[in-house]
Amino acid sequence: MRILGFPIKFNLVKKYLGIILIAFIAFFPCIVQGEIVAISAGASHSLVLMADGSVYSWGANSDGQLGTGGTLESHVPVRVRDLTESGYLEGIVDIAAGNAFSLALAEDSTVYAWGTNDFGQLGDGTILPSSLPVRVVDSSGTSSLNRIVAISAGSFGCLALDVSGGIWSWGSNREGALGRGDSDLDPHPIPGRVLFSAGAPLQEVADIVCGSMFSFALREDSTLWAWGSNADGQLGNDTTLSSYYPRPVLDSAGIDTLGSIVEITATGTGVFGIFGHALATDSNGKAWSWGRNYNGQLGDGTISSRNLPLRVRNSAGTGFLIDIAQMSAGSEHSLTLLEDGSVYGWGNNYYGVIGDNTTSDKHLPVRVHGIDNIGWLSDIVSIATSNRHNLALDIDGNLCAWGRNDYGQLGDGTTFQRNYPVAVLPIPIGVVEIPFKPDSLRVTVGPNPFNSAVRIRCSENSNIEIFDLTGRKVESASGVEYLWRPSSEIPSGLYLLRISARDETYSARAVYLK
Numbered sequence: 001m002r003i004l005g006f007p008i009k010f011n012l013v014k015k016y017l018g019i020i021l022i023a024f025i026a027f028f029p030c031i032v033q034g035e036i037v038a039i040s041a042g043a044s045h046s047l048v049l050m051a052d053g054s055v056y057s058w059g060a061n062s063d064g065q066l067g068t069g070g071t072l073e074s075h076v077p078v079r080v081r082d083l084t085e086s087g088y089l090e091g092i093v094d095i096a097a098g099n100a101f102s103l104a105l106a107e108d109s110t111v112y113a114w115g116t117n118d119f120g121q122l123g124d125g126t127i128l129p130s131s132l133p134v135r136v137v138d139s140s141g142t143s144s145l146n147r148i149v150a151i152s153a154g155s156f157g158c159l160a161l162d163v164s165g166g167i168w169s170w171g172s173n174r175e176g177a178l179g180r181g182d183s184d185l186d187p188h189p190i191p192g193r194v195l196f197s198a199g200a201p202l203q204e205v206a207d208i209v210c211g212s213m214f215s216f217a218l219r220e221d222s223t224l225w226a227w228g229s230n231a232d233g234q235l236g237n238d239t240t241l242s243s244y245y246p247r248p249v250l251d252s253a254g255i256d257t258l259g260s261i262v263e264i265t266a267t268g269t270g271v272f273g274i275f276g277h278a279l280a281t282d283s284n285g286k287a288w289s290w291g292r293n294y295n296g297q298l299g300d301g302t303i304s305s306r307n308l309p310l311r312v313r314n315s316a317g318t319g320f321l322i323d324i325a326q327m328s329a330g331s332e333h334s335l336t337l338l339e340d341g342s343v344y345g346w347g348n349n350y351y352g353v354i355g356d357n358t359t360s361d362k363h364l365p366v367r368v369h370g371i372d373n374i375g376w377l378s379d380i381v382s383i384a385t386s387n388r389h390n391l392a393l394d395i396d397g398n399l400c401a402w403g404r405n406d407y408g409q410l411g412d413g414t415t416f417q418r419n420y421p422v423a424v425l426p427i428p429i430g431v432v433e434i435p436f437k438p439d440s441l442r443v444t445v446g447p448n449p450f451n452s453a454v455r456i457r458c459s460e461n462s463n464i465e466i467f468d469l470t471g472r473k474v475e476s477a478s479g480v481e482y483l484w485r486p487s488s489e490i491p492s493g494l495y496l497l498r499i500s501a502r503d504e505t506y507s508a509r510a511v512y513l514k
């Protein structure tokens with residue numbers, strides 16, 4: 001784990017991440033203004049949290065998981081709106097992207113959610129989807145869930161860690177995924193306590209990970225506890241039996257508990273539901289893995305699933321991967337960030353998600369190639385992995401992505417699969433969008449993205465201005481229709497359009513790809 005580019009070996013700090021970020025921004029606003037401070041990858045969409053507390057999203061949006069108030073997908077970053085659609089979500093300190101839904105932790109320790117809700121994963125007491133953020137309710141169903149310090153989103157459910165070290169869960173309870181001592185197929189839209197045993201809540205928890213029908217709690221004594229589905233041995237307790245209460249993850253011999261753990265990650269999204277694998281890092285920088293291994297996602301050089309943790313091997317298979325800074329588990333692949341800022345991947349590579357410019361599976365770690373397949377990816381401070389795509393943030397605040405891109409989840413303005421990292425288009429900062437598109441002024445922009453020219457059509461005579469991401473005006477015109485052909489010195493990228501008629505203004509985006 002790293003905070004604003006600085007490596008943090010002990011993941012217990014994450015419990016107070018929001019407080020740390022707020023304090024840092026308050027004292028050093030000039031350093032972090034406009035910077036990305038957190039990234040999260042959902043099944044087919046992506047989220048980023050900015051230092052000013054705003055949230056941007058892109059990718060699939062059929063269930064409203066982008067939080068824009070509609071269901072149109074976006075191939076470039078768009079800002080998440082607030083609960084009323086009159087403005088934008090602000091004051092956010094952490095984010096989590098799930099399977100077609102999203103979570104955000106606010107600075108007042110309450111939680112917002114948006115997207116699909118068929119199992120109650122929005123936690124608002126209903127099973128109705130929402131394309132705008134809604135507040136997660138408390139166990140009474142009448143007030144907001146509060147005093148929360150960490151959140152985690154999985155395939156069909158969520159976890160929240162409160163300031164006292166207890167865990168709240170909501171969503172699907174198949175295979176005991178909610179950790180409440182039972183199992184059913186009903187939606188659970190109201191948060192309830194994760195229990196240690198009948199009537200006794202699990203406490204003294206430092207970190208949480210919600211997986212695909214299974215979850216983990218890292219306790220303050222650095223032991224790891226798991227519950228839910230266990231079809232692939234992903235609970236790490238030497239069985240394949242589901243557990244309705246948290247049980248300790250065992251060591252590689254199956255005798256004692258796996259101790260000295262500082263980070264845990266697990267398959268969080270995907271179509272497999274009850275299947276998955278897990279990765280963990282200990283205080284010595286060693287990498288451990290267990291669970292499903294049909295595509296080599298455990299990184300031990302085999303395709304045999306494991307019921308107990310084992311060490312992830314190095315690229316040559318002659319030793320073990322060490323000096324781990326962060327790990328992230330996809331549905332059938334794995335990603336790790338080393339302390340030197342390099343990134344390695346292994347497992348299922350059908351969509352080029354390993355990032356080595358191939359689509360063949362890898363049973364041992366291989367180094368991720370650099371942006372646009374030049375050199376190696378380096379100076380990375382944070383990674384995020386999901387179903388079939390990855391995100392990586394470097395020390396200078398640049399974001400890149402690779403893998404599946406059929407919904408634009410890579411944020412590069414296209415829907416082309418990428419077998420190596422490409423740059424995510426910059427977060428818009430030059431022009432502030434107005435909250436609403438006026439009914440009386442209708443604007444169409446197309447094709448978008450465009451290669452040589454883009455046509456801007458307005459329902460009435462309008463002033464048209466085009467800005468780059470620094471806020472510099474690069475073109476202006478007037479009329480009901482304008483065909484913009486960028487000059488040869490205009491670079492590829494995202495451009496912001498401002499169209500005005502009478503007292504109304506409409507903002508739009510156009511992506512120029514040479």
